[in-house]
Amino acid sequence: MSDQTLGFDTLAVHAGTEPDPATGARQVPIYQxxxxxxxxxxxxxxxxNLEEVGYIYSRLTNxxxxxxxxxxVALEGGAGGIACSSGxxxxxMALFPLMGPGCNIVSSSRLYGGTITQFSQTIRRFGWSATFVDTDDLDAVEAAIDENTRALFCETIAxxxxxxxxxxAMARIAERAGIPLIVDNTTATPWLCRPIDHGATLVVHSATKYxxxxxxxxxxxVVDSGKFDWTASDKFPSLSQPEPAYHGLNFSALGPMAFTFHSIAIGLRDLGMTMNPQGAHYTLMGIETLGLRMERHVKNAKAVAEWLEKDPRIEAVTYAGLPSSPWYERAKTITPKGAGALFTVSVKGGYDACVKLVDSLKLLSHVANLGDTRSLIIHPASTTHRQLDEAQQIEAGAAPNVVRISIGIEDVEDIIADLDQALTTATA
Incomplete structure (x- = not known):
């Protein structure tokens, strides 16, 4: 049977692996x-020479x-991909084969704060730049693209x-401009959405999360759809022309695997953003239960969001699974199994109440992470988005009166009870 004929949960257990040919081991060994x-x-x-596929050195492949x-790759419906050290x-790694000094990307303004900093500050050191746009304003997205734009970037669930x-809609804009659409699918996971099915060229994940x-x-x-024609213009010379960093090899000769092999042979070789095999093993084991966990995550998140929306101590809840959300109808199409398990809550009492809330919780953990089996909370304005000014925080959905909640797979009654007692303290 091919991967195309297997269901999601079967692929989550079996895809990408065979029993170890040397020992018959059924679980993927850790090749240390x-x-x-x-x-x-x-x-x-x-x-x-990339004439034969195999293993050379673990900075490249393992x-x-x-x-x-x-x-x-199988879960996302892609052609090829690489695993690396972090989201x-x-x-x-997704940008590296596409960009050069003077090039830019057009990015959603609704992003994780660390990504905003990476795109607004750090990539400038490579001679790259980013323009941030509200992706609900499609005209503004299109207007932001210029002759030096090399990609559109957004998150499935921001x-x-x-x-x-x-x-x-983003894919149509990218297609008209002749550039790839890169989608961060971390918070949705391929269980809720496969961006390639909606026109994405590249999909990125922080495997740290769900x-x-x-x-x-x-x-x-990083997963490549294998569908983008890198030779259609002269915008992507690393993929469409002889690559001086790899003895003049033209990676486009590798067809749908051009991006993947470039990322291995040059990206991982020279940037060294390598994932360790033990970490990969933990993630492989985690993916085996991804479908089971996501179903529970989404069910719990919907119940908690509905409870919070009715609570008088709360000003607003951003969960797209609520009928009151502006993204409710869109979520039915993009993430038909549910709107994920991540959302923000505006707390009456502002910044101080948010700080008291996170300090008063007993079950929910106050950590800089999401997508755990445990329910997690953070106050972005004082942590993950602290490096942004207040206007940028508000634009990113992380205003001073906002907390971010990642709903876990515990008994939902216990999650609600903990939030209830903490809100009582925070808004007293």
């Missing part, structure tokens, strides 16, 4: 090795890490606010 013995000099030359990448690494992006699901490792994944 830096290097691999070549059969002979000719074999080594073929590997380095059997455990490759199994993880292949599994996520932030995945974002740089962190922290839980807003749902109109992916087909894919692993247990808060044990950091990791990232």
């Amino acid at each position: 090795t830096t290097s691999y013995v070549f059969r002979d000099a000719d074999h080594a030359a073929k590997l380095f 059997p455990t890490v490759s199994a993880l990448a292949n599994r996520v 932030h690494a995945a974002q740089i 962190n922290p606010g839980g807003y749902v992006t109109d992916l087909p 894919l692993t699901g247990n808060g044990t490792v950091t990791g990232g994944v």
Whole structure:
């Protein structure tokens, strides 16, 4: 049976792996090795020339890490992909083959605060830049694209606010401009949405979150749809022309795998954003239960959001699974199984009440993470979005009176009871 004929939960357990040929081990072994013995000099030359697929050095590829990448590729419906050291690494890895000095991206303004900083500050050191636009204003998105734009970037379900992006509309804009659409699918996961089905070119994940699901490792994944024609213009010379960083190889000759092989042969080789095999193993085990966990995450999140929306101590809830949300109808199309398990809550009493709330919780953990089996909370304005000014915080959905909640898989009655007692203290 091919991956295309298997269901999601079957792929989550089996995709990308076979019993170990050396030992018959059914679970993917942790290949804790830096290097691999070549059969002979000719074999080594073929590997380095990309004439034969195999393992050279674990900064590039490793059997455990490759199994993880292949599994996520299968779940996302892509052609190829790589696993790397973190979600932030995945974002740089996605951009690296596309960009050059003077190039820019057009990005959603509704993003994780660390991504806003990475795009507004850090990538400038590479000579790249970013323009941030409200992706609900499609005319503004299109107007922001210029001759040096090399990609559109957005999140399926935006962190922290839980807003749902109109992916087909973004894909149409990207197609007209002749540039790829890059979608961060971390908070939705392929269980809720496969962005490639909506026209995305590249999908990135922080595997640290729902894919692993247990808060044990950091990791990232980039999935390529294999559908973008890199040779249609001269915008992407690293993929469409002889690449001087790899003895003049033209990666477009590799067809749908051009982006993936470039990311391995040059991106991982030179940037070194490598995922460790033990971390990949933890994530592989986590993905086995992804569908089961996401179903519970979404069910719990809907119940908690409905309760919070009715609570007089709360000003607003941003959950797209509520009929009151502006993104409610869109979520039915983009994430038909539910609106995820991440949203923000505006607390009466402002900044001080939010601080008291996170300090008063007993079951929910106050941490800088999301997508755990445990319910998590954070006050973005004093933590993840602290580096932004208040106007940027508000635009990103992280105003001073806002807390972000990631709903876990505990008994929902216990989650609500903990929020109830903490809100009583915070708003007294």
